[in-house]
Amino acid sequence: GAVSARPALAQASGKVVDLTYVLDGDFPTFDGKPGILYKENVNIDKSGYQIWELTIFEHSGTHIDAPLHFSKDGTSVAELDPQSLICPLCIVDIKAKAADEPNAMVEPEDIEAFTSAHGAIPEGACVAMNSGWQSKMGQTDYRNDAEGNFAFPGFSKAATDLLIEMGAGSIGVDTLSLDPGNSADFGVHFSWLPSGRFGIENLANLDQLPATGATLFVGAPKHRNGTGGPARVMAMI
Numbered sequence: 001g002a003v004s005a006r007p008a009l010a011q012a013s014g015k016v017v018d019l020t021y022v023l024d025g026d027f028p029t030f031d032g033k034p035g036i037l038y039k040e041n042v043n044i045d046k047s048g049y050q051i052w053e054l055t056i057f058e059h060s061g062t063h064i065d066a067p068l069h070f071s072k073d074g075t076s077v078a079e080l081d082p083q084s085l086i087c088p089l090c091i092v093d094i095k096a097k098a099a100d101e102p103n104a105m106v107e108p109e110d111i112e113a114f115t116s117a118h119g120a121i122p123e124g125a126c127v128a129m130n131s132g133w134q135s136k137m138g139q140t141d142y143r144n145d146a147e148g149n150f151a152f153p154g155f156s157k158a159a160t161d162l163l164i165e166m167g168a169g170s171i172g173v174d175t176l177s178l179d180p181g182n183s184a185d186f187g188v189h190f191s192w193l194p195s196g197r198f199g200i201e202n203l204a205n206l207d208q209l210p211a212t213g214a215t216l217f218v219g220a221p222k223h224r225n226g227t228g229g230p231a232r233v234m235a236m237i
Contacts, residue, residue, distance in 0.1 A: 014236045014237050015236065015237050016234055016235070016236050017205050017208045017209055017214075017234065017235045017236075017237070018204070018205060018232075018233075018234050019062065019203045019204050019205050019206065019216075019233040019234060019235055020061075020062040020204060020231070020232050020233050020234070021061055021062050021137070021202055021204045022061075023035060023036055023060060023061030023062070023230055024036065025037060025038075027060060027061050027202075028142050028143045028176065029057065029059070029060055029176075030059065030176055030177065033057065034057075035056065035057045035059075035060025035061060035230075036054060036055070036056050036057070036060060036061075036230075037054070037055040037056075038052050038053075038054060039052065039053040039054075039055070040052065040053070041053040056229075056230065058226060058227055058228045058229045058230075059201070059227075059228050059229075060230055061202060061230045062200070062201070062202045062203060062204065062230065062231060062232075062233055063200070063201055063202065063228055063229055063230045063231055064077055064080075064198055064199070064200055064218070064220055064221070064228045064229060064231050065178065065189070065193060065198060065199040065200070065201065065227075065228045066079075066080060066193070066198050066226060066227055066228045067193045067194060067195075067196055067197065067198065068225070068226070068227045068228075069189070069193055069227040069228050070186070070189045070190055070193040070194060071193055071194040074193060074194060074196070075196060075198075076224070076225050076226050076227070077198075077220055077221055077222070077223065077226035077227065077228050077229050078221075078222045078223060078224055078225070078226055080198060080220055083124070084124060084169050084170065084198070085217070085218040085219075085220055086215065086216065086217055086218070087122075087124050087125055087126050087169055087170070087215070087216050088122040088124070088125040088126070088212070088214075088215060088216070089125065089126050089128060089209065089212075089214040089215065089216040089235055090114065090118070090121050090122075090125050090126070090127045090128070090168075090211065090212055091127075091128050091129075091130050091206055091209060091210075091211050091212075091214075092106055092110050092111065092114050092127060092128070092129055092130065092211075093130045093211070094106055094110060094129060094130070094131050094153060095130060095131060095132035098131035098132055098133070098153045099132065102141075102145060102151035102152060102153070102181065103151055103152070103153065103154075103180040103181050103182040104131065104153045104180070105153065105154060105155060105156040105159070105180050106129045106153075106154070106155045106156060106159045107156050107158065107159050108156075108158050108159050108162045110159065111127075111159055111162050111163065111166075114211070117211070118211055118212045119212070120166070121163070121166050121167070121168055123167040123169075124167065124168070124169035125167075125168050125169060125170075126168070126169060126170040126171065126172055126200070126216050126218075127163055127168050127170075127171050127172070128171065128172035128173070128174070128200075128203060128206060129153065129154070129155060129171075129172065129173045129174065129175075130174055130206040130207065131152075131153035131173075131174055131175060132174075132207075133152060133153065133174045133175045134174055134204055134205070134206070134207070137204075142175075142176070143176060143181075149181070149182070150176075150177075150181030150182065151181040151182065152175040152176055152177065152180065152181040153173070153175055153180055153181075154173055154175060154177055154178055154179045154180035154181070154183065154188065155171060155173070155178055155179070155180075155188050155192075156180075156187075156188070157187035157188050157191055160178075160188050160191065160192045161191065164192070164195055164197070168197075169197060170197055170198050170199060170200065170218075171188075171192065171197070171199050171200070172199065172200035172201070172203045172233075173199070173200070173201055173202075173203065174202070174203045174204070174206055175201070175202070176201060176202065177189075177201060178192065178199045178201065198228075200218065200231070200233060203233065209235055209237060210237065213237060214235040214236065214237045215235060215236050215237075216233070216234075216235050217233070217234045217235065217236065218231055218233050219231050219232035219233065219234075
């Protein structure tokens with residue numbers, strides 16, 4: 001008689017770590033204004049269901065910086081190559097120097113130390129900075145120093161230039177910006193993004209992941225002409 005085909009077996013999944021903060025009106029933003037506003041559109045007591053009308057600032061919460069953010073004719077967030085949104089994740093730990101210097105940077109020597117310890121960065125990988133800044137979430141020093149100046153770690157342009165040479169596809173930070181807080185020229189934004197690559201800001205839970213071996217999943221928004229936007233970012237190990 002006929003033999004029934006066996007159902008395809010789903011790939012066994014590993015541990016999934018959510019790298020995304022919950023976004024609300026209190027989440028720190030670069031310009032200090034609420035990144036999301038809620039207005040009731042449909043009331044559940046009156047209608048039996050509920051809907052919020054949202055006003056969202058693109059660069060709020062855990063979010064993507066698309067090339068279009070710093071390039072007039074760059075790729076929008078809707079046009080990002082889906083292949084780039086699932087990739088190997090490499091985490092460069094600079095917690096020790098960030099504890100001493102709030103505006104610490106990932107430098108070329110940090111990248112070189114990483115590759116010496118863990119091997120080459122895979123083509124198309126996301127290289128994320130772990131500065132330990134998550135411990136400051138909910139405090140004023142996540143964004144500012146005691147004098148009110150921006151103060152948080154980021155990448156140096158020299159480091160991201162090296163990552164371009166190495167074939168990295170994206171970068172991520174556990175802070176408000178790809179550039180450090182005291183940056184006067186946004187050198188990383190003005191070079192990395194126009195190169196056709198994207199960045200992710202305000203990553204959470206990087207301490208729960210190994211330096212290498214995780215796969216990153218970026219749930220990028222897909223609104224036309226978007227310069228970026230809040231994203232659900234996860235990793236699987």
